[in-house]
Amino acid sequence: MTNISFTVNGQPRTVTVAPWVSLLDALREHLHLTGTKKGCDHGQCGACTVLCEDKRILSCLTLAVMKNGRSITTIEGIADGEKLHPLQQAFIDHDAFQCGYCTPGQLCSAIGMLHEGKARTREEVKELMSGNLCRCGANVGIIDAIMQVKETYSHE
Amino acid sequence: MKPFTLRKPNDIKQALSGKKAGEAYIAGGTNLVDLMKKHIAEPDALLDVTTALSAGIETSSRGIRIGAMVRNSHIASHAAIQSQYPLLAKAILAGASPQIRNMASTAGNLLQRTRCPYFYDITLPCNKRKPGSGCGALEGENRMSAIVGYSEHCVAVHPSDMCVALAALDASVVVSGSGGKSESIPFASFHRLPGTTPEIDNNLPVNALITAVEIPANAFHKHYAYLKVRDRTSYAFALVSVAAALQLSGTKITAARLASGGVAHKPWRWHEAEKFLQGKEATAANFSQAAAIAARSTKPLSHNGYKVTMLQGAIETALHNCLNA
Ligand SMILES: Cc1cc2nc3c(=O)[nH]c(=O)nc-3n(C[C@H](O)[C@H](O)[C@H](O)COP(=O)(O)OP(=O)(O)OC[C@H]3O[C@@H](n4cnc5c(N)ncnc54)[C@H](O)[C@@H]3O)c2cc1C
Ligand code: SF4
Ligand code: FES
Numbered sequence: 455m456t457n458i459s460f461t462v463n464g465q466p467r468t469v470t471v472a473p474w475v476s477l478l479d480a481l482r483e484h485l486h487l488t489g490t491k492k493g494c495d496h497g498q499c500g501a502c503t504v505l506c507e508d509k510r511i512l513s514c515l516t517l518a519v520m521k522n523g524r525s526i527t528t529i530e531g532i533a534d535g536e537k538l539h540p541l542q543q544a545f546i547d548h549d550a551f552q553c554g555y556c557t558p559g560q561l562c563s564a565i566g567m568l569h570e571g572k573a574r575t576r577e578e579v580k581e582l583m584s585g586n587l588c589r590c591g592a593n594v595g596i597i598d599a600i601m602q603v604k605e606t607y608s609h610e
Numbered sequence: 611m612k613p614f615t616l617r618k619p620n621d622i623k624q625a626l627s628g629k630k631a632g633e634a635y636i637a638g639g640t641n642l643v644d645l646m647k648k649h650i651a652e653p654d655a656l657l658d659v660t661t662a663l664s665a666g667i668e669t670s671s672r673g674i675r676i677g678a679m680v681r682n683s684h685i686a687s688h689a690a691i692q693s694q695y696p697l698l699a700k701a702i703l704a705g706a707s708p709q710i711r712n713m714a715s716t717a718g719n720l721l722q723r724t725r726c727p728y729f730y731d732i733t734l735p736c737n738k739r740k741p742g743s744g745c746g747a748l749e750g751e752n753r754m755s756a757i758v759g760y761s762e763h764c765v766a767v768h769p770s771d772m773c774v775a776l777a778a779l780d781a782s783v784v785v786s787g788s789g790g791k792s793e794s795i796p797f798a799s800f801h802r803l804p805g806t807t808p809e810i811d812n813n814l815p816v817n818a819l820i821t822a823v824e825i826p827a828n829a830f831h832k833h834y835a836y837l838k839v840r841d842r843t844s845y846a847f848a849l850v851s852v853a854a855a856l857q858l859s860g861t862k863i864t865a866a867r868l869a870s871g872g873v874a875h876k877p878w879r880w881h882e883a884e885k886f887l888q889g890k891e892a893t894a895a896n897f898s899q900a901a902a903i904a905a906r907s908t909k910p911l912s913h914n915g916y917k918v919t920m921l922q923g924a925i926e927t928a929l930h931n932c933l934n935a
């Protein structure tokens with residue numbers, strides 16, 4: 455077992471995990487942050503997307519011990535208290551989910567994408583969100599929601 | 611996963627001297643962790659090389675040196691890569707997903723293992739995973755398999771997009787062996803053909819580390835294209851991919867590079883087609899002829915004949931796209 459200390463959603467946390475525990479399982483099973491979802495557990499769906507220092511990564515293919523000392527943001531950490539993140543509000547406004555299982559990963563991925571600042575057109579947003587699958591087919595709403603927030607971001 | 615321990619060497623020396631048989635290096639983990647979850651890789655210990663190896667990109671008049679730990683996304687967005695080696699950026703952005711590219715390292719991309727479905731299912735025969743057990747794909751589900759360079763022992767393809775561009779650009783792989791000696795392996799002789807030993811993917815010496823990849827300075831930054839054909843528009847491995855690059859003097863081709871992914875056990879260069887293009891006019895007829903020359907050297911399996919037509923079309927289109935890049 456290894457002690458790891460890292461920052462999760464702005465708070466210092468310490469967990470004791472075996473080296474083979476994924477960051478996804480450490481978040482869900484050890485820190486009880488169950489917002490991050492396990493879809494495939496093999497890097498193929500994006501449901502487990504979290505941010506590591508603003509960069510979107512897959513927590514299912516990350517060993518928790520390799521994130522010692524780093525800063526992780528999960529879906530539980532994106533709102534400002536009771537105030538939703540603009541993307542969360544936009545997802546509600548655009549019906550950007552049905553079952554909601556892919557939603558935490560979609561939101562973290564979208565935040566990472568806006569931070570990268572590479573996507574200009576709707577086509578580019580679609581391409582750069584292709585690492586997040588939605589089995590309910592809410593993709594049109596998801597892209598609509600992101601496009602709306604992207605507009606306000608670039609007008610600021 | 612089989613239980614294992616994990617250590618984190620501080621530098622290359624520690625990483626080399628500390629590694630024992632049955633242990634593995636880990637970088638981004640995007641391939642190795644997956645293989646460990648599926649019990650295809652079962653190392654006793656992992657050596658985390660994320661600190662020991664360089665994550666920097668250095669440019670000089672002779673070319674560019676990309677540290678083994680540079681993440682794929684960083685290469686693709688690097689200014690010098692975009693201006694001088696844009697083919698590489700294009701190929702990287704055609705691979706995996708943004709999340710995976712943020713994690714994946716340069717070295718790990720070179721060493722990623724095949725996506726052959728038999729390799730991935732430990733209940734099925736596969737010479738690459740279990741030498742001597744037979745090749746399930748040879749007479750089985752080989753829609754995704756090779757059309758050139760294979761043997762009866764293995765018909766798998768190398769899954770990387772980045773490596774196709776590196777092959778086209780005559781890159782070399784800088785490795786450090788256990789004696790601490792550094793050597794440079796030309797890209798063309800880094801990955802291997804399956805022959806009778808498909809369990810060995812490449813010529814990286816046992817226990818050696820990849821420390822960097824170098825690309826010599828070139829003038830292929832004006833006319834280039836990376837075309838990837840896949841089952842869906844994004845986030846899928848290549849059925850066939852083509853990296854094409856031309857140097858032109860007016861409308862005359864003074865140098866040509868053509869490489870493909872999804873067709874062989876290693877990133878494949880179409881040397882004969884390149885030679886044909888050299889000195890020719892950049893016309894549709896010549897592009898079509900070059901594609902036919904490449905296609906002629908292939909030999910499809912029972913379920914992948916479609917790849918030959920696809921390859922021929924992809925080469926033609928990629929060469930056309932070079933003119934509009
Ligand atoms: C769902 C999915 C889709 C993908 N799609 C694509 C795609 O379309 N195109 C594409 O090109 N790739 C694709 N990939 C593969 C991805 O690019 C690779 O997994 C990645 O490049 C591997 O890099 P890594 O740093 O994560 O390697 P790791 O998993 O950390 O390591 C891979 C191997 O390299 C060894 N290793 C790592 N660093 C060194 C070193 N410095 N020296 C010696 N050995 C070392 C490890 O021991 C291991 O054997 C996909 C992956 C997934 C999961
Ligand atoms: S093609 Fe290679 S990897 Fe696939 S089953 Fe045959 S031996 Fe295994
Ligand atoms: S759970 Fe991580 S990508 Fe599917």
Ligand code: FES
Nearest residue numbers: 552554588589590
């Ligand atoms: S809302 Fe159900 S998977 Fe996306």
